[in-house]
Amino acid sequence: MATQNGAAQNTVSDWLASAHPTPEGAHHEWRLSGIALIPTGRVFDALRLPAAIVHRAVGSAVPELVRARLGDGAVIHDAYAPGRWYYALVRPGACAQHDAYRLDGGTWLGIPGAGRTTRPGAYWIRPPRHREDFCPEDDITELIRRGGEGQTHPRPLPELDTIERACRALFDDDGRDPGPQDAAAATTQARDHLAALLPVTQEAATQLPLDHATQARLARALTEAYRQLETDSSSLNLARQYAHAKRLARCCLDQVRVLRELDAVADGPPYL
Template sequence: MPTQNGAAVNAPQSTRSTVSDWLASAHPTPQAAHREWRADGIALIPTGRAFDAARLPAATVHRAVGSAVPELVRTRLGDGAMIHDAYEPGRWYYALVRPGTCVPEACLLPEGTWLGVPEAGRTTRPGAYWIRPPRHPEDFCPADDIADLIRRGADGLTPPRTLPELDTIEQACRALFDDNGPDPSPQDAAASTARARDHLSTLLPVTQEAATQLALDHATQARLTRALTEAHRQLEADSSSLNLARQYAHARRLARCCLDQVRLLRELDAAVAGLRHL
């Protein structure tokens, strides 16, 4: 899907414009919201006027839908507009609800809370984005759906997901840093890049899902944020260079990301295992 500043650009412009005007109407100065969207893709807008917002822990949502992979989360959520604040891995979701809605199980933001609201077509990272974008003005999440989501997500930790062959991946990635072998050919570099990319694509969803199953201390959360951000950046980087040195350097950057993911997965898996034995 073509994107611009993290926003989908193939949604009908008329729909995005109508939704944007509705969201901006909650701002004391609607044009200020539009300026922030144009500049940064996200505008701070107070709750309580055009919409309220229910804040949901990412772990709750991911347990309820059985995945932390954004594409799967999106397809498994119910109706209504919902924001995912992804500045930190899987931290919060915000379900837009009609002003005055009561959802006893949910944490509703106090009226007047300034919420980071993505531009109407922004459906991808980085930062806050619409996991389910508004399809029209007042595209609210039903209170019963939110309550059901919370109940399903409160059933406890998800069953442990089978880890990839971490030892095999680690060995293959470390081999890329062995300078004692023969000089790589262009074919070797291309194959190494493809393998490292495949390994990283396998590891990323597992790391993201494992991270939702426990509360992380600040240091681990910071390392996880850096590792996931860098992994996404390298996966999105252009690897089509014909320059052998550049191509091999990119393969090594991908491999380094894989090694970071392997270390984090081992730590997270040990922490989750410890919780299950309490």
């Protein structure tokens, strides 16, 4: 099975690299950094989709759920780009659609290596399974339709004061030793708070101007939040489980702080 998977990745890698003027150059970049700059327009095109549209369409911003609920075809998630974009690979010459921007032919796009399916940076939220594993245009149209529903209605802002108090209380343990139930409850509570904050924070990121002063901090806060959510602490000892709960709580506090800053600026998202 491992040999078959490796052979499939090599086939996909060769296909992706064939879009590069010097395919070996793409392979070299993948070996060095895991990302290769490859031009669109000849072997494949790419439609850039706002993260808010994708997350509304699939009903989640958690990578595992996004991956499971996306349709067919290869999709890149650029977790470092301002605003956080998704790039759906489509056949060359595919039509641009409302809320989906087709990159001009010859645009150099950061293409992850075929086996790069996790952060940091750009990765395949749905990796190509074979050559020409394109996203059907009808699927993209339906995704945009679902993601556009209700976008004129502001997403309700979570109770920031309540979340902040609960998360800060986790750090005021008065030196007592937490029990297993304490650690489990603290982790569950912090995860629930983060799940309430992430869709709002994520949507805020897509609304910010690219040069907004808060953009870099927001991107770091989101990246760290997803990293902590993806960490399974159930197998860790009690002290490490509790430490992970505190890291989750700190991610919540970081996002509360950023959301309040956005609420204070005149050009902030209208729903804040």
